[in-house]
Amino acid sequence: MDRVARDPSAGLCAQCRHRQEVRNTRGSTFLLCRRSRAQPERYPKYPRLPVTRCEGFVPEPAATDHP
Ligand code: SF4
Numbered sequence: 222m223d224r225v226a227r228d229p230s231a232g233l234c235a236q237c238r239h240r241q242e243v244r245n246t247r248g249s250t251f252l253l254c255r256r257s258r259a260q261p262e263r264y265p266k267y268p269r270l271p272v273t274r275c276e277g278f279v280p281e282p283a284a285t286d287h288p
Pocket of ligand 1: 237239240254268278279
């Protein structure tokens with residue numbers, strides 16, 4: 222599964238609907254910010270984790286189902 226993307230040590234990205242898990246050919250997993258496609262000047266493609274503050278953060282629906 223997406224251990225990196227869901228890992229609490231990823232900070233906000235772990236619960237953000239804009240994250241995407243990317244796996245390379247060697248099996249390493251990276252967290253990609255999909256907001257970087259439209260606004261690369263504001264959002265790095267591969268954010269330095271943990272992300273503790275982010276204006277683009279939008280919680281996933283599942284994250285808000287369990288207050
Ligand atoms: S918008 Fe911010 S919190 Fe969401 S994945 Fe991108 S960098 Fe992480």
